[in-house]
Each structure stands twice: as structure tokens, then as C-alpha cells.
Amino acid sequence: MSGPALAPAPHGQLAELWGRTLWRVVVFTAACILTGAIGALIWAEVTPLSEYTVEKDLSASMTERALAGIVAPDATFALITGVIGLLVGIAGWFVLYRRGWVVTVVPIIAALFASLMAWRLGTIVGVTGFADRIAAASPGDVVQVDLELRSLSALLIGPFAAITPIMLLAAFWPEPREEGIELESIAAV
Structure with a gap:
């Protein structure tokens, strides 16, 4: 009497799937x-936002420093997506080279x-509804x-940050050696 048949190891199936480019x-x-x-969650959490102060006549004013800080979300987003782009480029090289x-x-x-994704999700989870908040x-x-x-x-x-490590790695990464080719045979030619 034989035991139950064992299913093939999932590791082999995963390796076969990982071997496919798609x-x-x-x-x-x-x-x-x-x-x-x-990155969107980080952007929404760490970005310093400028503030308006509501005056007695119900007008709103902003200091010069706060006015200069209007570009802080763009600068923070650029920094975060630049780092993400570098990571994507490095990971892309090792996964797809x-x-x-x-x-x-x-x-x-x-x-x-x-x-x-960082932009859309960041604007969803970040501070929104300025018109309603200032009116109230x-x-x-x-x-x-x-x-x-x-x-x-x-x-x-x-995307620009992602292509940078790919270009550098393509230029300086050693080429894989072909099996069966000896260095002496190349030098003899």
C-alpha cells in the first residue's frame, strides 16, 4: 500500500513563473x-503646509515665510519621488537586466x-477641503x-531618477561570461 501522492513543490512552479519576463x-x-x-503616505505626513490666519474683518492673511512655503509640497514630493525613482531603477536593473x-x-x-500613485493618493489622504475650512x-x-x-x-x-542608475549600471556592470568561452581563445584571435 502506497502513501498519498505528494504535490509538486511550489518552489519549482514559482521559479518557472519568475523565469517568464511578463x-x-x-x-x-x-x-x-x-x-x-x-511614498504618498510619507508625503502627506511630513510635508509642512503654509497657513492662513483669519483676521477680525474675516479676511485671511499669510506671512512672507508662509508664502514662500507654498512650494514645500512640491519640493517634498520631488525629494520623495526622486528617492523612489532611484530605488525603482536599481531594483529594475537587478530584476530585469x-x-x-x-x-x-x-x-x-x-x-x-x-x-x-504618490500624487493621487497623497492628495486623497492629505489635508483637503481648504475652501470649506476657511469659510467656517x-x-x-x-x-x-x-x-x-x-x-x-x-x-x-x-522616471528621470529611475533611468540614472540603469544607465550607470549598463555602462559599468561587468558583462556575464558565456560558458565555454575561454579568455585565452579570445586573446588568440
Whole structure:
């Protein structure tokens, strides 16, 4: 009497799936979008927002320092997505560098998706509803501006940061040695 048949090891199936370029691209892109979501939460949490002070006549004023701080969300977003882009580029190289042209296109697109996710999710979870809050404010209240990206060109920082490590690694990473080719045979030619 024989025991129950054992199912094939899932490790072999995972290795087979990971060997497919399309599977690598899908998993890599999904991980990059998730990284963008984490970047959105960081952006919403650490960004200093300017504030209006409601005066006695119900007008709102802002100090010069607060006025200069209007660009803080853009600067913080650029820093966060730049770091995410560098991480996407480095990870993209190690995941896709033996897959040909895919290593140059997919990380750029994945970094763009990560930047878009950081922007949209960040504006959803960040401070919103400025018009309603300022309308309901009383004299002496301080009202923060909304978390928003004023310069949409900041969305391109992630893709540009992603391509930088790929270009550097493509230029300086040692080529894989072909099996069966000896250095002496190359030198003899």
C-alpha cells in the first residue's frame, strides 16, 4: 500500500513563473506602485503646509515665510519621488537586466506609475477641503492650505531618477561570461 501522492513543490512552479519576463514585469510594476503608495503616505505626513490666519474683518492673511512655503509640497514630493525613482531603477536593473530592452523601458514606466500613485493618493489622504475650512473659520483661526502638487512636472522626477542608475549600471556592470568561452581563445584571435 502506497502513501498519498505528494504535490509538486511550489518552489519549482514559482521559479518557472519568475523565469517568464511578463511575470517579472507585472510583479515589478505592482511593487513599484505599492512603493508609490508608501511614498504618498510619507508625503502627506511630513510635508509642512503654509497657513492662513483669519483676521477680525474675516479676511485671511499669510506671512512672507508662509508664502514662500507654498512650494514645500512640491519640493517634498520631488525629494520623495526622486528617492523612489532611484530605488525603482536599481531594483529594475537587478530584476530585469538579463531581459534585453525591457530593462530600459519598464522601470521608467513603473517609476511614472509610482509617481502618479504618490500624487493621487497623497492628495486623497492629505489635508483637503481648504475652501470649506476657511469659510467656517472664525477670527484668529489658523487654516492650513491643501496638500497639492502645484507643478505637475514634478511627476517626471521619478522616471528621470529611475533611468540614472540603469544607465550607470549598463555602462559599468561587468558583462556575464558565456560558458565555454575561454579568455585565452579570445586573446588568440
